Amino acid sequence: MTNIREDGQQLERSPSYDSLFGCNPGQDFDLEELPSLAPQLPSQATATHAENCEENEATPIHDSTTPPSWLRWDPTGGVAWINNGLCRYPIWTFEPTIQSVIATLKVAIGPDHDYGVQMLHNGSLSKLYTVSFDNQAFVMRVCLPLCPRTKTEAEVATLSWISQYTGLPVPRMRAYDSSRNNPLGYEWLLMTKLEGKPLSSCWPSITMGSKERLVKQIAAFCVSTFRQPFNEGIGSIFKMNYLTSRLENATNTNEKETLQRMLDVTTRIEKLMPQFLSSHGKTASTCSDIETVPDNAEMRPTATMLYHDCLSLDNILVNDDGILTGVIDWQCIPCLPLHEACQFPAFLQQAHDRFQKPSGRRYLVDDSGPPHPAYSRDCQRYELTELRQLYIEEMLRGAPEFVDIWRDEESANLRDFEAAVQNCDNEFTIETVEEWVRAMELGTHPTLVPKRLHELLA
Numbered sequence: 001m002t003n004i005r006e007d008g009q010q011l012e013r014s015p016s017y018d019s020l021f022g023c024n025p026g027q028d029f030d031l032e033e034l035p036s037l038a039p040q041l042p043s044q045a046t047a048t049h050a051e052n053c054e055e056n057e058a059t060p061i062h063d064s065t066t067p068p069s070w071l072r073w074d075p076t077g078g079v080a081w082i083n084n085g086l087c088r089y090p091i092w093t094f095e096p097t098i099q100s101v102i103a104t105l106k107v108a109i110g111p112d113h114d115y116g117v118q119m120l121h122n123g124s125l126s127k128l129y130t131v132s133f134d135n136q137a138f139v140m141r142v143c144l145p146l147c148p149r150t151k152t153e154a155e156v157a158t159l160s161w162i163s164q165y166t167g168l169p170v171p172r173m174r175a176y177d178s179s180r181n182n183p184l185g186y187e188w189l190l191m192t193k194l195e196g197k198p199l200s201s202c203w204p205s206i207t208m209g210s211k212e213r214l215v216k217q218i219a220a221f222c223v224s225t226f227r228q229p230f231n232e233g234i235g236s237i238f239k240m241n242y243l244t245s246r247l248e249n250a251t252n253t254n255e256k257e258t259l260q261r262m263l264d265v266t267t268r269i270e271k272l273m274p275q276f277l278s279s280h281g282k283t284a285s286t287c288s289d290i291e292t293v294p295d296n297a298e299m300r301p302t303a304t305m306l307y308h309d310c311l312s313l314d315n316i317l318v319n320d321d322g323i324l325t326g327v328i329d330w331q332c333i334p335c336l337p338l339h340e341a342c343q344f345p346a347f348l349q350q351a352h353d354r355f356q357k358p359s360g361r362r363y364l365v366d367d368s369g370p371p372h373p374a375y376s377r378d379c380q381r382y383e384l385t386e387l388r389q390l391y392i393e394e395m396l397r398g399a400p401e402f403v404d405i406w407r408d409e410e411s412a413n414l415r416d417f418e419a420a421v422q423n424c425d426n427e428f429t430i431e432t433v434e435e436w437v438r439a440m441e442l443g444t445h446p447t448l449v450p451k452r453l454h455e456l457l458a
Contacts, residue, residue: 075148078186086427090125096142096184101129103183105140108175108190109133126331130193137193138174142186151332152178152187154236158330159191161237161306166224168217169194169326196317196325199347203313208383210322215387216394217324218311218345223398226342229303230335237306237335307341308333316347339411340418342402344388349458351451353385354378413446415454423457432456 078094101117113133120139121128125146131138143152156178162170171191178187199214230237308315308327315329343349363375395402405411420436423429436453446452 075180076145077180079144079146090144090146092144094185096127096186098129100183100185101131101140101142104177104188105131105133105190107182108177131190138190139171139193140188140190142184142188145180145187149178149187150236150238152176152189153238155189155331155333157237157239158306158333160239162330165228166221168221168224169324170330171326171328194317194326194328196319198314199316199318200313202318202322204380206318206322208386210318211383211387212390214316214318214322214324215348215390218316218347219391219394220398222345222395222402225306226338226399226402229305229338232302232304233335234302234304234337235334236332302337304335304337305341306333307336308345309336311345311347313347337414338405339408339414342405342411343415344391348384348388348391350381350384350388351455352381353388354382355385357382409447412452412454416446416452419454419457429457 078092079090080093081088081090098117098119102115105113105115105117116130116132117140118130119127120130126141126143129140129142131140156173156176159170159173162168163172171194174190174192176187176189180186182188203211308330310329311327316327317325319325358375358378360371360375363371363378365372392403416436420433424433426433432453436449439449440446
């Protein structure tokens, strides 16, 4: 990626806007400009799944209240959509209750426990509850059926994969139900509760040494995911599919043969997808102008890797000493092509790097007063630049190919195009996207645009 240095190499364009200072690209401080500166898999089963794994005021157990019977069998029941300007938002048409949470736990875990339940977060897409029993603390998420089954199953598989193949501390799944055949009438997950507080609540106060340790731990996680790519497939991961699990557990020879044939046919059908999708539903026997479809042998699978696209200060938990206790928010975490996944984690993203430590004297408005607020901003930008350099050093040590892909110009071009696709229907970014599209239509090379589109929209 082409770097642009400004003001004596104080500022450098970087891959993304930072999560600490918002989307304002900022300027280097100059007292003469004071007036212009302002502070700134889906499972086929319907039964509940229980996994073997090891604060708030408890709510006593009451008789459960059940949702309408139809809610359990309607895959999208319980959700409605409202218009707000150009956007549509989902709303709950039937609210879960503490009583229905407890009733669900009695069915899934057992009726002999003393359950304590309290609302933790009343979100628009999911509701979180703290759950305690047997001197253990858990978090239960009840989800709107926006992606029935698949979203729940994907999160379960993702957390399982992270625990198995990386050293990153994440919640462990205690039980879940990707069906709606339960007293809640909604899909739910019960996970261990991670101790700690969001890094965003203490970032300014923890030591630079603690921040460097955190960066190294996150880099080690990124090395692990990069070193264990998926051969093909973009999107969420799922556990072994239903037929495969049946095949492994089958004991009858005839049943094994039948299941193997089913799996083989499934794979063969998948290979036929380009032939049908490329022809817009037409077949060669009925259409003479059918598009030419490349031979399957010429279609090379694209390597992908698991990428937490919201690895922000809010989703990284630490204790009072700034030591990592876990990472949360694994909903909808995708596998992406390497050109899209090889970039800085969200908490290290910023639009301009600062390579020289700010001099406090330059920021004094008068000799007796405090420095201008821009001093604090620029100090933090300088600190984040050092942490970004450390991250690159760690990635070079563990996965130098990761850095090669990130720096590759063609990869940056693809990230720009993906950013345009993802944001072309966003009323808040349409002007930025339209400006980029206009430049591309006029033949402007992506490197000649003042700022990379994926940087502007990060």
